[in-house]
Amino acid sequence: MRTKFTGRFQGYSSRDFQKDILSGITVGVIAIPLAMAFAIASGVNPEYGIYTTIIAGILISLLGGSKYQIGGPTGAFVPILLGIVLTYGYADLLLAGLLAGIMLCLMGILKLGTLIKYIPLPVTIGFTAGIAVIIFTGQIANFLGLTGIEKHERFIANMKEIIFHVDTINIYSVITALICLAVILGTAHFLPKVPNSLAGLIVSSIVASIFFAEQVPTIGTVYGGIPNALPQVEMLNITWERIERLLGPAFVIAALGAIESLLSAVVADGMTMTNSKHNSNRELIGQGVANIVTPFFGGIPATGAIARTATNIKSGAVSPMSGIIHGIFVLFTLLLLAPYASAIPLASMAPVLMIVAWNMSERKHFAHLLKQKTGDSLVLLLTFLLTVFTSLTVAVEVGLILAILLFVKQMSKQLVTEKVLPDHRNKQNKVLPHVVNDQHDCPQVSIYTIEGPLFFGAAQTFEKNILDTLQRKPRVLILRLSKVPFMDTTGEATFRNIVKEIHNYGGTVLVSGATSPLKETLQKNKLLEEIGEEHFFKHTGEAIDYALTRLNTNQCIGCRHFAFRECKQLSQPSCLNNKTYN
Structure with missing residues (x-):
């Protein structure tokens, strides 16, 4: 002293x-x-x-x-x-x-x-x-x-x-x-x-x-x-x-x-x-x-x-x-x-x-x-x-x-929610937003990149963008969260609503790139358990590989969107004896 x-x-x-x-x-x-x-x-x-x-x-x-x-x-x-x-x-x-x-x-x-x-x-x-x-x-x-x-x-x-x-x-x-x-x-x-x-x-x-x-x-x-x-x-x-x-x-x-x-x-x-x-x-x-x-x-x-x-x-x-x-x-x-x-x-x-x-x-x-x-x-x-x-x-x-209020408004603009797909012209096969269009978009797998804090000021925008996709009821929703620094209670409630909506019609939510602090938050509020720890992946490519095993291959026959490299083979009538993966 x-x-x-x-x-x-x-x-x-x-x-x-x-x-x-x-x-x-x-x-x-x-x-x-x-x-x-x-x-x-x-x-x-x-x-x-x-x-x-x-x-x-x-x-x-x-x-x-x-x-x-x-x-x-x-x-x-x-x-x-x-x-x-x-x-x-x-x-x-x-x-x-x-x-x-x-x-x-x-x-x-x-x-x-x-x-x-x-x-x-x-x-x-x-x-x-x-x-x-x-x-x-x-x-x-x-x-x-x-x-x-x-x-x-x-x-x-x-x-x-x-x-x-x-x-x-x-x-x-x-x-x-x-x-x-x-x-x-x-x-x-x-x-x-x-x-x-x-x-x-x-x-x-x-x-x-x-x-x-x-x-x-x-x-x-x-x-x-x-x-x-x-x-x-x-x-x-x-x-x-x-x-x-x-x-x-x-x-x-x-x-x-x-x-x-x-x-x-x-x-x-x-x-x-x-x-x-x-x-x-x-x-x-x-x-x-x-x-x-x-x-x-x-x-x-x-x-x-x-x-x-x-x-x-x-x-x-x-x-x-x-x-x-x-x-x-x-x-x-x-x-x-x-x-x-x-x-x-x-x-x-x-x-x-x-x-x-x-x-x-x-x-x-x-x-x-x-x-x-x-x-x-x-x-x-x-x-x-x-x-x-x-x-x-x-x-x-x-x-x-x-x-x-002005800070919250400015921060809410920082949240970016973009629908993405792999760019096959890119050597690294990166997922990018400009690839997605009406003729090139998988009906069964939706991938979104989320960038920015998922908090009360941005939760509504996040939910609106995702719900637009959910109206089409994709079998798999992949959320890329590597650039989400934190999630508050409002963001967590919005995230939970989306997960429940997908689970209600039998879909699957996959998460890639979640940081350790974010995973701890999801674990504390039981979302990690609700989504399933096996549905968390370090890299987006791993999540996509898993998503392709959940497809209804009957729906793939004749599809010309070719969102993934595997789509050409899956679109053939003889592919995998038309087996559906659940």
């Missing part, structure tokens, strides 16, 4: 520690303004974002499954948390975060971490872009300094608020926001190593305090001063009634937290040159523990932050120690500099979040998928629109369902 816990620090040296200190401080500097901004956008006081960064950041690095993951409040949570605060209140948000943490731990314990790969990319990009739009538009009021704005859960209601109060625009807030935006963009371009968000906040705050004193709302005037200490641990008011009410919101938090943290871990794996890969289930447990503990300190839900994790790696992080140092650095900054944060104008926070929204919008991937004009484009667009105009829960549910 000790080896498992300390494995990520194996071979750790003092030089590595120095690198982790540098990267941890760098990420910490970036995390402070984002923590306050995300908290404000989520409808809670800015200090709660800082508390989350400290506690969750340390625990996620300490207990998670990624060496480089940086945890804390993120933009993806903003619309969800704001909706919970507006609907239930801050106290219930804390309980929802606790429940989400328990769910994340259960996901990790049940080893559900690998399920992230089953979420289609169009769904992920769609809801991420939708969240970006919500965050961006949610900061328009602060950017313009509008007053009398009431926050709503729905996008359209918030847009109406902005339109109805546009006459309250504060020119000083606009100037402050533009200064912050200019500094952020200029710093990113000319001084890329300097934390641009922090630079924008500092410069614009200084300008506003000197030239626009008491003309623009600040964190202090709106939320009160930020205390320069961690809050005391307080027990949450946990009742069964509140738990039942918050299970739905908690599940949404847990699901999104799992998706974002594991995506961040995957990005981190791709950015590093080492062979070290994250442990997805351990990562979920680490995220879960962090979200269980954080609410007792007033913190909001946290998850892995892709941008901060990438910065951590680029800054030279070697181990999870950098994430721990990042949390400790934010703690000391809170203790020493909290009073100064109260002077930050809300107009300065707006560009910070707008830049975050712009960067997380996945605009290039969004445009690329949209231009393809495929089923993925429809999934992307629908998920995006539903995220913006309804809720993330509805968007993801509908997006996943639509993606599944």
